[in-house]
Amino acid sequence: MTLEIQTISKSFDTKQVLDDISFSVNAGEFVSLIGPSGSGKSTIFHLIGGLLKPDHGDIVLDDQVITNQTGHISYMPQQSSLFPWRTVLDNVLLGQELQGEKDTERAMMMLEKAGLGDVVHAYPNQLSGGMKQRAAFIRALLSPQSLLLLDEPFSALDEFTRLDMQKWLLSIWEEYERSVLFITHNIDEALFLSDKIIILSANPAIIKATFTIPFARPRSEELLLSAEFLDWKRRLTEAIQA
Amino acid sequence: MKKLIQKGWRPLVAILLFLVIWQLATQVFSIETWLLPAPSDIVIEAQNVMDRFWPHFFATLQLAVFGFLIGTTVGLVIATILHLMPRVRETFYPFLILSQNMPVIVLAPLLVIWFGFGALPKFIIITLACFFPIAVSALSGFQQTNRELFHYMKMMGATKSQLFWKLELPNALPSVFSGLKIAATYSVMAAVISEWLGAQEGIGVFMTIATSSYKTASVFVAIFIVMVISLTFFGVIQLLEKFLIRWQQKGEEG
Ligand SMILES: Nc1ncnc2c1ncn2[C@@H]1O[C@H](COP(=O)(O)OP(=O)(O)O)[C@@H](O)[C@H]1O
Ligand SMILES: [Mg+2]
Numbered sequence: 283m284t285l286e287i288q289t290i291s292k293s294f295d296t297k298q299v300l301d302d303i304s305f306s307v308n309a310g311e312f313v314s315l316i317g318p319s320g321s322g323k324s325t326i327f328h329l330i331g332g333l334l335k336p337d338h339g340d341i342v343l344d345d346q347v348i349t350n351q352t353g354h355i356s357y358m359p360q361q362s363s364l365f366p367w368r369t370v371l372d373n374v375l376l377g378q379e380l381q382g383e384k385d386t387e388r389a390m391m392m393l394e395k396a397g398l399g400d401v402v403h404a405y406p407n408q409l410s411g412g413m414k415q416r417a418a419f420i421r422a423l424l425s426p427q428s429l430l431l432l433d434e435p436f437s438a439l440d441e442f443t444r445l446d447m448q449k450w451l452l453s454i455w456e457e458y459e460r461s462v463l464f465i466t467h468n469i470d471e472a473l474f475l476s477d478k479i480i481i482l483s484a485n486p487a488i489i490k491a492t493f494t495i496p497f498a499r500p501r502s503e504e505l506l507l508s509a510e511f512l513d514w515k516r517r518l519t520e521a522i523q524a
Numbered sequence: 525m526k527k528l529i530q531k532g533w534r535p536l537v538a539i540l541l542f543l544v545i546w547q548l549a550t551q552v553f554s555i556e557t558w559l560l561p562a563p564s565d566i567v568i569e570a571q572n573v574m575d576r577f578w579p580h581f582f583a584t585l586q587l588a589v590f591g592f593l594i595g596t597t598v599g600l601v602i603a604t605i606l607h608l609m610p611r612v613r614e615t616f617y618p619f620l621i622l623s624q625n626m627p628v629i630v631l632a633p634l635l636v637i638w639f640g641f642g643a644l645p646k647f648i649i650i651t652l653a654c655f656f657p658i659a660v661s662a663l664s665g666f667q668q669t670n671r672e673l674f675h676y677m678k679m680m681g682a683t684k685s686q687l688f689w690k691l692e693l694p695n696a697l698p699s700v701f702s703g704l705k706i707a708a709t710y711s712v713m714a715a716v717i718s719e720w721l722g723a724q725e726g727i728g729v730f731m732t733i734a735t736s737s738y739k740t741a742s743v744f745v746a747i748f749i750v751m752v753i754s755l756t757f758f759g760v761i762q763l764l765e766k767f768l769i770r771w772q773q774k775g776e777e778g
Pocket of ligand 2: 323324325360433
C-alpha cells in the first residue's frame with residue numbers, strides 16, 4: 283500500500299487553502315501532518331477520501347488514481363463519530379457492513395483486547411471519551427481498507443487519557459502494521475507516534491518541512507523524557523516557527 | 525411509581541377540585557341537565573348507554589387507527605421523496621405548507637360530494653389531518669443529519685441507500701416520533717369529525733343523535749371517551765418511542 287499526494291491545490295470560493303501539496307505514505311508507515319488550526323489539514327483528508335475534488339493534482343493509491351473517489355480509505359473523524367443508535371459492537375462493524383461481510387468474532391476479540399469487552403452491547407452515550415475513541419479506532423482498523431486516516435483523534439481528551447490512548451494506539455498499530463496518516467496539532471504526540479512528520483504552514487498551506495523520525499520501535503513512555511526526544515522537539519518547534 | 529405520585533398529585537387534586545366545583549355549581553345554581561349535566565349525571569348516563577356505546581366506540585377506534593396508519597405512511601413517503609429529491613422539495617414544499625392553511629373541515633363537504641358517504645372520504649380527511657406533522661418533522665429530522673457522521677459514511681464509500689437507511693432514517697427517528705404524537709391526537713379528532721358528515725356508526729354519529737335529542741349527558745360521555753382514546757394513542761406511541769429509541773434515554777449526556 284502506497285499513497286501518493288501529487289501537487290494538490292484546493293480553493294474554497296476565492297480563498298486558497300492548499301497550495302501545491304505533495305507527499306507520500308509508504309506501506310506500514312505512520313505519517314503525521316502537523317499544522318495550525320484552519321491550515322487545511324482536514325481538507326487534505328476530505329480530498330483523499332474523495333469528498334472533495336482538488337483544483338488540480340492527483341491522489342494515487344497503489345498506482346491507481348483515486349482522485350474524487352470514495353471508499354478507498356478508512357477514516358476516523360475528529361470527534362463524536364460513533365453512531366448513537368448503534369451498540370459498540372454494531373458501531374465497530376459498520377465499516378465492514380458498508381463493504382460486504384461482517385466478521386463479528388474478530389470484532390469481539392479486538393474489543394475484548396481494547397478493554398471494551400464489558401460494553402460491547404452498550405450505547406456510545408454510556409462510554410467515557412477515551413472508550414469512544416478506542417471503539418472508533420477499532421472500527422477504522424476493522425474496515426477492509428488498508429490506509430487509515432485519523433483526524434485529531436485525541437484532541438478532545440484530557441492529558442492523562444491522551445497519553446494512555448497514544449500508548450494503546452502504538453501497541454495496536456505495531457501489531458497490525460497498517461499505514462496511517464495522522465493529523466494533530468500536538469508536537470509531542472506527533473513525535474511519539476510517527477515515522478515521518480510533515481509540517482504545514484497556513485493561508486494557504488504549503489509543506490514547510492518533512493522530518494524522518496529515527497526512534498526505534500516498539501516505543502515506550504520513557505522516550506518522552508529522553509534527551510533525544512527533547513532535542514527533536516526543539517528542532518520541530520524551530521521548523522514550525524521559522 | 526413513587527415518582528408518578530410525587531409529580532402527579534397536584535394535577536390530580538386540580539382535576540378533583542374542578543369536578544367538585546362543577547358538581548356544586550350545577551346544584552347551587554340549579555342548572556338544567558340538558559344545558560350542563562353534573563359529573564354525577566354523566567357517570568349515571570355512562571352506565572346507562574355503555575351497552576349501546578360499544579359498537580360506536582369500536583367503529584371510531586378502527587377508523588382512527590387505520591386512518592392514522594395511512595396518514596403516517598403518506599407522511600413518511602412524502603418526507604422521504606422531498607428529502608431525496610431536492611428539486612422536488614423546492615417545488616412542492618410551499619404546497620405542503622399551503623395545504624395546511626386550509627382547515628380540513630371546510631374540505632369535508634367537498635369530499636362527500638366527490639366520494640359519497642363511504643369509508644374513502646373519511647380516510648382522506650384523517651390522512652389530510654395526520655400526514656403534515658409527520659412529513660414536516662421527518663423532513664427536519666432528515667435535514668439535521670450530523671455532518672461528521674455523514675462525511676464518515678461518504679468517505680467509507682457508503683451508497684445513497686446506505687446513507688439513508690443507516691444514517692439519515694435512524695437519525696430522524698426522535699423527530700418523527702414528535703410528529704407521530706401530534707398526528708395521533710389529530711387522527712382521533714379527524715375520525716369523529718368525519719363521522720359527523722354521515723356514517724352508520726361511530727362516536728361522531730352517537731354525538732349527533734345525542735345532540736339532536738338534547739341528551740347533553742350523553743354528549744359529555746362521548747367527549748370523555750374521545751379524550752381517553754386520544755390519551756391511549758399518545759401513550760402507545762410514547763411506549764413505542766421508548767422501545768425504539770433506547771439509545772437516547774440510557775446513561776448520561778454523551
Ligand atoms: N467546505 C468548505 N467550504 C468552505 N470553506 C471551507 C470548507 N472546508 C474548510 N474550509 C475552510 O478551509 C480552511 C481549512 O479548514 P480545515 O481543513 O478544516 O482546517 P484544519 O483541519 O487544519 O483545522 C478553513 O479556513 C475553513 O474555513
Ligand atoms: Mg480539522
